[in-house]
Each structure stands twice: as structure tokens, then as C-alpha cells.
Ligand SMILES: Nc1ncnc2c1ncn2[C@@H]1O[C@H](COP(=O)(O)OP(=O)(O)OP(=O)(O)O)[C@@H](O)[C@H]1O
């Protein structure tokens with residue numbers, strides 16, 4: 219975990235550079251970083267508009283397009299699928315956070331630290347397995363349904379949050395802990411007031427990754443009866459209707475992009491001031 | 494020595510896990526109230542370890558530690574540390590907190606009310622020479638190294654601890670800033686009268702800052718613990734001699750002032766022979782007098798009063814006499830110690 223230090227120290231160095239020369243020209247990467255928060259929603263809105271016009275041009279609801287109409291009906295198909303999709307992604311992401319962050323904290327403390335490599339290896343295998351295979355394994359173990367999907371997704375997406383929590387915590391300069399402990403902070407106080415706040419940017423980045431993974435993976439939920447927008451995509455394939463396929467795929471993409479943008483916002487606003 | 498020591502280390506040893514020998518072996522040391530004791534020694538000799546034993550950042554393997562006469566070897570270390578200021582070399586300001594929040598760390602843990610904390614923060618920032626209106630709401634990255642160092646000291650003074658542990662607090666700063674920080678800190682100490690254990694590996698800093706200096710060898714073995722004057726006048730062994738290095742005698746001259754000498758009379762005929770003569774005032778140190786003699790390539794220098802009138806003459810023999818007196822005093826002191834034990 220020697221790379222652990224890089225992201226945070228790089229950020230600090232970056233910050234310090236800023237304060238010294240406030241008029242320095244922003245580099246390409248910084249410019250991109252600055253505008254991506256604005257460009258992304260513009261792009262998302264554009265894509266949404268395209269989808270909207272495309273959807274309306276399909277003549278959903280008319281007799282002529284009976285197959286397309288029934289596959290793409292908003293009230294009975296798309297809307298419930300979207301809700302299922304988001305529910306699965308939300309639950310799995312929430313559970314990933316609830317499991318991985320405390321686990322990451324635990325695995326960077328004294329004794330348990332020794333088993334950290336083993337735990338990381340297990341978490342790694344969760345992601346290394348083909349997603350499809352993972353779903354099947356959990357199907358066999360837990361049966362059909364949304365609950366099975368959520369559990370499988372938690373296993374699948376735990377690694378980025380776990381690893382980033384550990385990397386973020388390990389990246390906190392030892393001297394800060396020495397100072398904190400030296401002033402009489404308890405271990406819990408140094409964790410809550412120093413380590414976690416300083417690790418937040420890295421942890422949030424991991425959560426953002428996990429969330430986007432989960433939104434993508436929820437597309438496979440229909441395979442084991444979990445519903446979601448995967449149903450529309452698969453009907454498009456089965457019916458050989460490109461329109462249905464496209465609407466399903468673009469909707470998933472829109473959801474993923476939108477939530478990725480929320481993640482970017484969270485990263486920006488949860489970034490501790492002063493760093 | 495009168496009264497009981499503020500800090501007493503009684504045969505304290507520390508063996509780090511997996512280490513072959515002890516990092517600190519059987520260290521016994523008394524630190525008096527209100528004094529600055531400087532721990533100085535080569536790198537790796539155990540100075541930081543000794544400091545961290547005092548506030549129980551690390552637990553002693555054996556031995557006892559007393560503060561104000563109370564055995565604190567087994568008290569709750571977190572509670573203990575809130576009573577002891579601790580300044581580390583890397584400063585360790587919390588980058589995500591403002592200067593005010595940093596300085597308020599200990600008072601906040603002690604649950605002082607908001608008003609009191611705020612007043613205290615301003616007071617402390619003033620104390621270390623930072624204008625609260627300017628610096629309160631800044632973040633550590635917006636400070637220079639010297640300013641950060643000051644904030645580190647202010648933070649350690651948070652709840653007005655009577656003991657300060659300072660681990661190379663002025664280590665990573667340029668010489669000029671360091672010098673001014675040292676001076677300000679000494680001025681501050683005049684007011685505060687804290688009991689300070691100060692670690693450095695720079696003998697000149699030790700001489701400047703210390704009321705007493707403990708010269709440590711491997712495993713924190715105390716080779717000599719005494720006033721800077723005595724250590725310079727009378728190094729007890731080769732280790733101390735080589736550690737304080739060249740120019741020992743000259744450094745010793747910095748402790749005496751020209752005004753305390755029995756000056757030779759100023760004689761217009763003998764001293765006013767037209768050659769450029771160096772002049773100094775009575776509050777100059779003997780070291781400065783020597784420098785003046787060397788500068789003017791003259792064996793003497795004239796002492797003048799405030800209005801610039803000659804008041805007397807310092808001669809080279811004054812300096813050698815002063816050194817000899819200091820050496821005799823120190824030797825007598827150690828002879829008495831030797832006889833007593
Ligand atoms: N946490 C630790 N675990 C094991 N050994 C340690 C630890 N900390 C210090 N040591 C060892 O103990 C000895 C004393 O270290 P210490 O840090 O006290 O030296 P120091 O006098 O402060 O040196 P410096 O002037 O370089 O700061 C060294 O040999 C060091 O390698």
C-alpha cells in the first residue's frame with residue numbers, strides 16, 4: 219500500500235502551490251476539472267433532450283408500433299423499471315458504504331492491520347469475478363429477487379470503497395496524529411476529527427466509483443428477477459427492435475452520468491477547506 | 494537544589510519492540526520548575542524517545558515518572574497529555590482546520606465554553622506575535638514556516654500547561670527566522686515561567702536556550718547535565734568535549750558582560766594614540782569585546798557610556814582571567830560533587 223500516500227500528498231502540494239502563486243495560469247487538467255462540473259450537466263441535459271425527442275418520434279401508444287409501444291410504455295414499463303433500478307443501486311451503494319468504511323477504518327488500526335492484505339485479496343476477488351458469474355452464485359445461494367441482486371452488488375463494489383478508505387486514512391500525515399495524540403486526543407478523537415475528515419476526498423472518490431459500478435451492474439438485475447432497466451434493453455435485443463434497445467441503453471447511461479455528476483459535486487463540496 | 498523537581502525521571506528505560514538494545518537506558522533526570530532543560534545529543538541517541546516517555550506517548554519498559562511529585566507512570570495518558578504542552582518538529586498543524594480551531598484544540602477537549610475559548614485563542618495568537626484579526630481564520634497552508642511554528646507553540650500553550658515538551662521546535666526554519674523565534678521564545682518564557690524540556694541536536698541552540706543542558710550519548714546516557722557556563726568551562730569527558738566542538742572557550746565568553754569586569758582605567762596618553770580603537774558599551778558580552786579586539790587587531794577595546802565617553806578599557810587579560818575563573822569554579826563544583834558521592 220505504498221501508493222497510498224500519493225493522492226493526498228499530491229493534493230496538499232497542489233494546494234500549497236496555489237497559495238504561493240495565486241495568479242498562476244491554470245493547467246489543462248485544472249481547467250478541465252473546473253469546467254467538468256458545468257459541462258457534464260450540459261451534456262447530460264443535451265443527451266436527455268435527444269432521448270426525449272427520439273422517444274416522442276417513436277409513436278409510442280399508437281397501434282402501428284404495438285411491440286415498441288408495449289416495451290416502452292412509461293407508466294407500466296419504463297417508470298417502474300427506473301425506480302427498481304435506482305432502488306437497487308441506492309441500496310447496494312448505501313450498504314457498501316456502511317460495510318466498507320468501518321471495515322476500512324478497522325483494517326488501518328493496530329492489530330487488525332495485519333489481516334488487511336487478506337481482506338483486500340478477498341474484496342479483490344469479488345471484483346475480479348465476472349459480474350454475471352457473481353450474480354449466478356448468489357442466485358444459487360439466495361434465490362431470485364432484488365435482495366439477491368443487492369447483496370451481489372455489495373460484494374462486487376466493495377473494493378473501491380474499502381481500498382480508498384484505507385488509502386485515505388493511511389495517507390494522513392503521521393505527524394498530525396502525533397500532534398493530536400500528544401495534545402491528549404483519544405484514538406477515537408483523532409479518528410473522527412483528523413483522520414476521517416482528511417481522508418474524505420479519497421473515500422468519496424471510492425464511493426463515487428462504487429455508485430457508478432452499481433448503476434451499471436443493476437442492468438443485469440433482471441437476469442435473476444431483480445427488474446430494472448435491463449428488462450427494456452433485453453426486450454430490445456429479443457424483439458430485434460433497435461429503438462427499444464436504444465431507449466433502454468441511453469436511459470441507463472443518463473442515470474449513470476447524472477449520478478456520477480452528483481458524485482463529482484459531493485467530492486467538490488465535501489473536500490475539506492484548507493487542503 | 495531546593496524544592497521538589499517538576500519532572501522526575503527515575504531509572505526510566507525504553508526498549509522498542511524488536512529492538513536489540515534499549516533506546517533509553519536507566520535514565521534518571523530531575524527538571525526544576527520554571528527552567529528550560531535542553532536535551533542535546535547526536536542523532537538517534539534517544540532524545541525524542543525521552544521526551545515522548547515524559548508525556549507517555551510511549552510507555553516506559555521500566556522505571557517511574559513523576560510530575561509535581563506524583564507518580565504518573567500509570568495514570569490515563571490522554572488526561573495527562575492535556576496538562577502538558579507538546580510541540581513536535583514537523584509542527585503537525587491540522588490542515589483542514591483554521592488557525593483558531595487548531596489553537597483551540599485542547600481547550601475544546603476540556604469543554605471550555607465558546608467565549609472563553611475565543612478569548613483564549615486571541616490571547617495566545619497575540620502572545621506568539623500573530624495578529625488574531627489577520628490569522629484567526631487562515632488555514633495552515635496560508636502560513637510561512639515561521640508563522641506555522643508560532644501557531645504550533647500557541648497550540649501547545651492552549652490550556653496553559655505548566656510543562657512544555659518541545660522536540661526541535663525551531664528545526665526546519667532558516668537561520669534568521671530561527672534566531673528571532675528563539676529570542677521571542679526566551680522573552681515569552683520570562684513571562685510564562687513554564688517548565689520546558691527542549692530537544693535539539695544543535696549545541697549552539699542548546700547554549701542559547703538552556704538554563705541547563707543535558708548532553709546525552711547513546712541510549713540517552715547523561716554525560717553531563719549542568720548550566721551552559723559550566724559545561725563550556727569544564728566538559729567532563731571527551732564525548733562532551735567533542736560534542737560541544739571547537740571554540741568552546743570563546744562560546745563561554747558570551748555569558749559574561751563587560752559591565753561586571755574590573756575595567757582598566759582609560760588613559761588618554763596610552764589609549765588615545767591615534768590608532769582606531771574599538772568601542773563597546775557596558776552591556777556587551779565578553780565575546781563581543783573579543784570580537785571588537787580582533788576586528789581592530791588590538792589587544793584591548795574601550796568601553797564607553799551612553800554618551801560615548803570612555804569609561805574604561807577591556808584587555809585580553811580580562812578575558813583569559815574570566816575564563817580561568819569560570820573553569821576554576823566549575824572544577825571546584827565537580828570536585829565537591831565527587832567528594833560528596
Ligand atoms: N517507534 C520506534 N520503534 C523502534 N525503534 C525506534 C522507534 N522510535 C525510535 N526508535 C529507535 O530508537 C533510537 C532513538 O530514537 P530517537 O527518535 O529517540 O532519537 P533522537 O535522539 O530523537 O534522534 P534525532 O536527533 O535523529 O531525532 C533510534 O535508534 C531509533 O531508531
Ligand SMILES: [Mg+2]
Nearest residue numbers: 540541542660
Ligand atoms: Mg528526534
